[in-house]
Amino acid sequence: xxxxxxxxxxxxxxxxxxxxxxxxxxxxxxxxxLDPFQGFWxxxxxxxxxxxxxxxxxxxxxxxxxxxxDQRIPHIFAENNxxxxxxxxxxxxxxxxxxxxxxTRFASGRLAEVIGPKAIxxxxxxxxxxxxxxxxxxxxxMMQDPEVAELMNAYAEGxxxxxxxxxxxDYPIEFKLLDYAPEEWTPINSAYLLKLMxxxxxxxSNEFYMTNILEKYGPDIVKDLFPDYPLREDPIIPNGTxxxxxxxxxxxxxxxxxxxxxxxxxxxxxxxxxxxxNWAVSGSKTxxxxxxxxxxxxxxxxxxxxxxxxxxxxxxxxxxGVSIPGAPGVIIGFNxxxxxGVTNVGSDVLDWYKISFKDQSHKxxxxxxxxxxxxxxxESIQVRGSETITDTVYYTHHGPVVYLENQKPKxxxxxxxxxxxxxxxxxxxxxxxxxxxxxxxxxASNYADYRKALTYYTAPAQNFVFxxxxxDIAITPNGYFxxxxxxxGKFLLDGNNPNDEWHGRIPADQNPTVKNPPRGFVSSAxxxxxxxxxxxxxxxxxxxxxxxHRINKRLTVMTKATADSMRALQNDNYSVFAENVLANLSxxxxxxxxxxxxxxxxxxxxxxxxxxNATEIGASIFExxxxxxxxxxxxxxxxxxxxxxxxxSRDRMVELLLNEPNSKWFDKVxxxxxxxxxxxxxxxxxxxxxxxxxxxxPQSKQWQWGTVKNTHVPHLAKIAxxxxxxxxxxxxxxxxxxxxxxxxxxxxxxxxxxxxxxAYGVYPGxxxxxPGSFYYDDMVDTWADGKLNELVYLRHTKQASDRIIATWKFxxx
Amino acid sequence: MLFILILLLSxxxxxxxxxxxxxxxAFILAAWMGNKPSKxxxxxxxxxxxxxxxxxxxxxxxxxxxxxxxxxxxxxxSEKGMPWLLLVLLTATLGGLVAGVSALAGxxxxxxxxxxxx
Numbered sequence: 069x070x071x072x073x074x075x076x077x078x079x080x081x082x083x084x085x086x087x088x089x090x091x092x093x094x095x096x097x098x099x100x101x102l103d104p105f106q107g108f109w110x111x112x113x114x115x116x117x118x119x120x121x122x123x124x125x126x127x128x129x130x131x132x133x134x135x136x137x138d139q140r141i142p143h144i145f146a147e148n149n150x151x152x153x154x155x156x157x158x159x160x161x162x163x164x165x166x167x168x169x170x171x172t173r174f175a176s177g178r179l180a181e182v183i184g185p186k187a188i189x190x191x192x193x194x195x196x197x198x199x200x201x202x203x204x205x206x207x208x209x210m211m212q213d214p215e216v217a218e219l220m221n222a223y224a225e226g227x228x229x230x231x232x233x234x235x236x237x238d239y240p241i242e243f244k245l246l247d248y249a250p251e252e253w254t255p256i257n258s259a260y261l262l263k264l265m266x267x268x269x270x271x272x273s274n275e276f277y278m279t280n281i282l283e284k285y286g287p288d289i290v291k292d293l294f295p296d297y298p299l300r301e302d303p304i305i306p307n308g309t310x311x312x313x314x315x316x317x318x319x320x321x322x323x324x325x326x327x328x329x330x331x332x333x334x335x336x337x338x339x340x341x342x343x344x345x346n347w348a349v350s351g352s353k354t355x356x357x358x359x360x361x362x363x364x365x366x367x368x369x370x371x372x373x374x375x376x377x378x379x380x381x382x383x384x385x386x387x388x389g390v391s392i393p394g395a396p397g398v399i400i401g402f403n404x405x406x407x408x409g410v411t412n413v414g415s416d417v418l419d420w421y422k423i424s425f426k427d428q429s430h431k432x433x434x435x436x437x438x439x440x441x442x443x444x445x446x447e448s449i450q451v452r453g454s455e456t457i458t459d460t461v462y463y464t465h466h467g468p469v470v471y472l473e474n475q476k477p478k479x480x481x482x483x484x485x486x487x488x489x490x491x492x493x494x495x496x497x498x499x500x501x502x503x504x505x506x507x508x509x510x511x512a513s514n515y516a517d518y519r520k521a522l523t524y525y526t527a528p529a530q531n532f533v534f535x536x537x538x539x540d541i542a543i544t545p546n547g548y549f550x551x552x553x554x555x556x557g558k559f560l561l562d563g564n565n566p567n568d569e570w571h572g573r574i575p576a577d578q579n580p581t582v583k584n585p586p587r588g589f590v591s592s593a594x595x596x597x598x599x600x601x602x603x604x605x606x607x608x609x610x611x612x613x614x615x616x617h618r619i620n621k622r623l624t625v626m627t628k629a630t631a632d633s634m635r636a637l638q639n640d641n642y643s644v645f646a647e648n649v650l651a652n653l654s655x656x657x658x659x660x661x662x663x664x665x666x667x668x669x670x671x672x673x674x675x676x677x678x679x680x681n682a683t684e685i686g687a688s689i690f691e692x693x694x695x696x697x698x699x700x701x702x703x704x705x706x707x708x709x710x711x712x713x714x715x716x717s718r719d720r721m722v723e724l725l726l727n728e729p730n731s732k733w734f735d736k737v738x739x740x741x742x743x744x745x746x747x748x749x750x751x752x753x754x755x756x757x758x759x760x761x762x763x764x765x766p767q768s769k770q771w772q773w774g775t776v777k778n779t780h781v782p783h784l785a786k787i788a789x790x791x792x793x794x795x796x797x798x799x800x801x802x803x804x805x806x807x808x809x810x811x812x813x814x815x816x817x818x819x820x821x822x823x824x825x826x827a828y829g830v831y832p833g834x835x836x837x838x839p840g841s842f843y844y845d846d847m848v849d850t851w852a853d854g855k856l857n858e859l860v861y862l863r864h865t866k867q868a869s870d871r872i873i874a875t876w877k878f879x880x881x
Numbered sequence: 882m883l884f885i886l887i888l889l890l891s892x893x894x895x896x897x898x899x900x901x902x903x904x905x906x907a908f909i910l911a912a913w914m915g916n917k918p919s920k921x922x923x924x925x926x927x928x929x930x931x932x933x934x935x936x937x938x939x940x941x942x943x944x945x946x947x948x949x950x951x952x953x954x955x956x957x958x959s960e961k962g963m964p965w966l967l968l969v970l971l972t973a974t975l976g977g978l979v980a981g982v983s984a985l986a987g988x989x990x991x992x993x994x995x996x997x998x999x
Contacts, residue, residue, distance in 0.1 A: 073918075074989035081983040085904045088975065099979065102972040103900035104936035108952055109972070112944035236899075241948070245955070789954030789962070840948030 091247045101244055106237030108244055111840040121876040127225045128154060132878035137860040137871045140835040140843040143379040143388075145865045150222045152380050153396045155878060157226025160376055161253070164393040164837040165231070166240035167372045167784060168257070169250050172394065175199055175260040175267070177449065182248045184452040189480050195447040196461050198468045199267065202497045203259040209499030210259070216504050220255040223396035227253035240838060242785060261394040262503070266496035268367065269342065269412045270528035274609075275420055276487045277714040279559045284711060296555065296608040297600050298719040300648075302617040304531060304545055305580045305598040306587060313578045315603040321553040322567045342366055342611065343806025344411035344813075345638065347591035347619060348535040348543070350584065355628045358821045359535035362634045363400055363409025364813040366806055369781045371791055371845060373833030374814045375399075379862065380510070387510040388827065388861050390815050393837075397506045400817060402827060404863070405513040406536045407819040411592045413529035413545045416552075416607040417495035419570075420487055421466045421563030430462045430472065434564045440465065466491040466563055491563055493570065495548055500526035515540040515583065522546045523576045531592035537821055543590035544581040545597035545606075549574040554605045574604050589623045591616065593804070612718050614644035614802040631828055634818045638804060639854035645802035646678040646690055648722050653693070656725075656749035669757045669767055680800040682774030685767070691776075691800065692756035697721075700748040704737045718802075773798060781832045781848065782810055783839075790839040792832070795852040805854075816856060828856035883921065886910050887928035887980060900976075903929050907980040911987025912995070918988040925984025930977035937969045 088099030101107045117140070130147035132155050137143065142159045146152035161168065173179050177194035179187035211217045231250050243249060282290050346363040354360050367374055375390035380398065389401015400409050425442075426432040432439040442462040449457045462469045471488045501524050508521035518534045522544055525532075529547025534540070550570035561568040580598040582590060594611035622637055623629075654674040662670060669689055676686025699707075701724070702715040715721075724731050725745070734745045764770035774796035783790035799807030806812065817829040832851040836843040850857060860871045887907050894902045907925040915921035941949045946965035953962035 070989065070993040074986060074993040077982060077986035077989050081904060081908065081979070081986045084982055085901050085979055088979065089899075089901055099900050099975060102933075102975055103895075104933050104940060104972060105895040106900060108948065109937050109940040112940045112946075112948040114943035115945065116943070241952075787955060788958075788960070789951045839951050840944060842947065 096245045096247055100247070106235070108241050108840075110237050111241040111244075111838055113836075113838060113841040115842050117874065119874045121874070122879070123876065124879045124881040125154075125158070125229050126881040127229055128878060128880040130880065133865050134159065134876040134878065135862060135865070135869075135872045136874040136876070137869070138873050139377075139846065139857065141377045141379070141860070143381070143860065143862050143872075145381045147382070149382060150218060151878075152382050152385075153219045153222040154226035154229070156378060156380060156391070156396055157223035157253075158230045158878075159226075160378075160391070160393050161227040161230040163835060164372055164376060165227075165250055166242040167837050168227070168253070168261075168394040170242070170784060171264060172257045172260050175264040176203065177447070180449055180451045182246055182452060185454055188449060188451060188457060189477050190482070191449050192447075192457075192459055192477075193480070193482050194267075195449070195459065196468060196470045197267070197271075198461075198463075198470075198492065198494065198497050199260065199263055200447070201445065201463070201468065202263045202266075202494075203256055205497060205499035206259040206263065207256045209501050210503060211255070213501055213504060216501060216507065219396045219507065220258060220503065223258065224253050224255050241840060242787070245787070246785075258395045258503075261392055263496050265392070266494075266528045268528075270415075270417050270495065272414075273418050273420065273485055274714060275557060275560050276485055277712055280708075280711040281706070281713045282559055284708075284713070293716040293720055294608070295720070296558075297596070298609075298613065298717065299723050300617075300719055301596050301599070301613045302620055303596045303599050304543060304590075304592045304616070305582045305602070306585050307599050308601075309582050309585065309598075311578075311601070311603060313575075315578075316551070316575060318551055318553055318604070319567055319571055321556065322562070322565060342412050342414075342594055343615065343801060343808075343811070345591070345593045345615060345619060345804055345806075346409040346411050346531065346533040346543075347589055347623060348407075348533050348541040349623060349626070349629055349634075350541050350588040351539045353588045353623075353627055353629055354820070355630045356820055356822050358537065359407075359539060359541050360629060360631065360634055360818065360820045361402070361407040361409060361533060361535040361541075362638055362818050363411070363533065364638050364816045365400065365409075365411060366812055367814040368811050369814060369832055370784045371781050371833050371839075372784065372837030373831045373835075373847075375831055377829070377831075377835060377859075379860075381862070381865075385511045386863070388859060389817070390829075390831070395503065397503060398510050399506055400815065401510070402819045402821075402825070402861075403510065403512070404537075404825060405821075406509075406518065406534065407821060407827075408509050408512075408518065408532060408534045409817065410530035410532055412594055413531055413547060413597060414594060414607055414610040415529050415545070415547070415549055415597070416557045417527060417529065417548070417550065419493045419557040419561055420490040421464070421493060421561050421568065422487075423464060423466075423469055423489060423491050423563045430469075433464055435465070436566050437564065442469075464491045464563065466493045466569070467497055468492055487560060490560065495527040495529075495550070498526060498548070500548075502526055514538055515542060518542065519544075522579075531594075531597075533590060533592065535819070535821060540584060541590050542581065542583040543592060544579060545592070546576075546579050546581075549579060549604070549606055552605050555608060556605065558608050578604070587624065589620075591619045591623060593619060609717060612645070612802060615804050615806060617644050618642055618804055631818050631820050631826060635828070635854070635856055638813070638816055638818070640804040641680040641798040641800065642804075643678050643680055643800055643802045645694075645718065645722070646676070649694070649725055650674070650676065650678060650690065652725055653697075653749055653753075656746045657753050658746055658750045661750060662754075665761070665766065666754060666757050669760075670753065672767075680773055680798050680803050680805075682772060682777075682796050682798040684773050684798070685771045687773035687798075687800070688760060688771050688776040689753075689756050691773070692759055693753050696752035696755045697749065700736075700752050701733055705733065777807075778809055779807055779812065779852075780810060781845075792845055792848050795848070797852050797854075813851075816851070818856065825861060827859040827861055829859050830856050883910055883914055883916075883984070884924040884928045886914075887925055887984070888932050891929060891932055891980070901979070903976060903980045904983040907983035908987040908990070911984035912990045913987075915984065915988040915991055918985055918992070921988035922981045922985040925987075926977040926981030929980035930973045933976035934969055934973035937972050941965060941969065 135143040177191035343366040379388040389398035424434040505525040593615035673689040781792035799805035949965035
């Protein structure tokens with residue numbers, strides 16, 4: 069009996085201990101997780117952090133001093149290049165290790181290793197898109213440049229010095245929740261993170277939808293509805309700027325018809341995910357007499373913050389700005405002489421080539437009417453709690469065949485716009501040395517340095533805005549732009565035909581650029597780089613012109629501009645789109661058909677001030693109204709579920725509404741009666757009122773745009789409790805403040821150059837990546853209120869500042 | 882005595898060893914010096930309950946329970962979450978249970994093998 073009691077309790081004790089040390093599905097190992105010695109409690113940071121600290125680290129060459137300001141932003145003072153990047157790596161890892169690990173895993177297709185079978189498809193996708201291929205090429209190129217190799221290696225050393233100092237109890241909380249451990253950092257991880265930027269910003273593709281439209285409606289309608297230059301535009305390089313170069317020859321277009329697309333993929337309205345702005349204003353228009361520069365890059369917002377603020381100081385460099393957690397240097401920022409920023413260029417750097425394989429072995433494919441060998445690349449995906457999966461991807465000289473016929477997964481939305489049986493030619497696969505551009509900008513002191521730095525940049529192409537103490541301002545849509553014939557890549561291309569391939573690149577010094585234009589400012593908002601007088605083809609479509617137009621209009625009339633006038637402009641919620649169509653739409657509503665509630669809403673929206681401010685109810689009505697209107701007009705003709713297509717642009721819809729009221733496109737082809745423009749305008753207005761009433765009850769404060777928009781910042785791994793609360797903010801896709809539900813300005817910066825340089829910035833998050841830190845989201849409210857923090861720019865180590873709260877000394881071990 | 886020893890030894894060991902070290906500590910100490918099984922359970926349970934509760938409070942109070950509140954939301958998968966103090970009690974109870982049951986097993990071990998050999 070005693071024996072029995074012992075056995076039962078012993079088994080019970082073992083079972084209890086074991087089960088609390090085991091991960092059950094999404095539930096972390098509870099004993100391990102709740103253990104107050106090494107579990108999550110240990111991640112709870114005190115409000116009062118260490119003010120003095122001395123660390124000795126193996127690998128440092130000299131002494132490093134780090135000053136932390138009141139937002140825990142490190143200001144790193146080192147004696148040499150190696151130590152400054154080493155320390156940047158160390159401190160970034162200290163604040164953001166899990167984010168660095170998780171994003172690298174996401175980019176490289178290694179998520180299933182830690183989260184199990186549900187990540188297999190996303191891992192397979194990243195690998196089939198050639199992320200590994202691209203990152204390997206990039207790291208090979210970078211490592212051939214001794215200067216860049218030094219900083220990549222130093223950064224990795226610093227990250228590893230931090231990782232090696234950790235015991236399991238010190239791991240960031242997400243490692244504990246997901247129950248895995250960080251691993252050694254290598255420079256290729258940095259390459260993965262940089263490639264991820266290309267994947268986010270330069271991987272959209274429409275050729276597949278366009279090919280279907282071409283087939284169904286023919287070239288005339290394509291030309292009419294999908295023109296190569298919009299009807300309303302305000303390009304980055306001001307109209308009429310002269311091109312002072314000799315154009316290199318471009319081959320003539322392939323005249324044979326484009327290959328046909330394969331069916332079977334769901335269509336999706338292309339969403340404008342980017343809404344970045346930047347500008348620089350010449351000293352002739354500012355209160356200081358010296359240039360001011362603004363930048364707000366828009367991305368899908370996440371916590372921990374996408375960016376990491378840092379100041380890096382050596383004998384020949386003193387730069388402040390935001391870095392990518394996981395890559396050395398500053399991406400957007402300023403030093404004492406220059407400031408720069410970036411927005412995305414929507415140039416076409418991704419094309420699809422139809423591949424004819426010789427047989428089912430996929431060993432050979434037809435190119436220039438001859439058989440050419442493919443190179444298989446074996447990807448093996450480790451899966452937590454399951455067997456490793458191997459996947460063979462066939463590479464042509466164009467690039468990988470992302471999905472062979474019948475290989476594409478169903479119901480996997482990332483793959484929706486990918487044609488099966490096509491090879492991917494993508495700039496992100498090329499070896500590149502983009503880090504060098506930022507390294508040189510970090511040390512730049514004038515316009516010539518800026519121009520030189522840009523020549524090293526490949527992708528994702530960016531509009532590099534620039535300002536200097538010499539009172540120069542400039543902007544350059546910059547990157548590797550493939551040399552193409554007009555409309556090359558607007559439709560699917562033929563992998564057999566050499567004329568369909570990229571014909572080298574537009575010479576780097578012939579990328580569109582402008583310096584000190586007469587209007588006294590330069591700006592960009594993702595719109596067309598240049599008007600049609602630019603002699604090369606970049607793309608047939610860019611983001612709408614509305615934000616750019618508003619910026620230019622406001623900057624034109626600005627005189628004696630201050631940092632605060634810049635701040636007001638970056639928070640401007642005015643919609644040029646609403647200005648273009650609201651009166652026209654209001655005139656189109658058949659007032660006698662409206663109910664009392666609809667009349668009330670109509671009175672409100674037709675007198676709306678066209679500002680997407682958080683408190684505006686008109687904005688909510690208009691937003692749903694115009695969205696539904698686009699659907700009413702186009703979905704019957706371009707919403708085919710078999711042969712996938714997309715809608716014409718907003719620009720084309722505006723033209724239709726204003727100048728083609730009798731167009732056939734207003735009629736719904738699937739009904740017997742004939743709908744007029746006013747019919748669809750009225751129907752979509754009623755829809756808007758109806759859906760607001762359904763969601764928020766009868767018209768009230770609940771209809772305010774800030775409530776309807778529901779802006780928030782989600783956690784990177786979608787752990788709800790680690791995301792932000794809902795933020796009551798304004799903004800829209802067609803406003804300068806292009807904030808939507810969870811996409812918006814990932815960093816806002818204003819720099820007023822001068823002897824007494826002033827800079828301001830904020831991101832929707834904080835410096836720390838730890839949800840248990842007071843510095844995790846301390847900037848969120850400031851961001852949501854449209855305010856900025858003054859940035860602490862220290863000229864030397866001993867500069868006194870009442871904003872410095874801690875000083876750490878690093879010495880070599 | 883058993884109570885104090887489990888508490889102290891666990892406190893020291895937990896700085897170096899994984900959390901489950903509390904199980905063998907409670908087992909061995911109870912097998913060696915435990916008396917009545919129910920009392921051993923009580924000693925093991927309360928020792929770790931108090932140790933873990935104190936440690937959790939030591940971390941969460943200077944943090945103003947910021948993280949505890951977030952984790953409460955994670956564990957309940959709800960925006961409402963749970964009061965941070967409840968999470969402290971849950972933590973302490975789980976640790977207490979592991980140590981208590983292990984001490985109980987230790988006491989039964991002593992009853993089954995100890996007397997005969999001594």
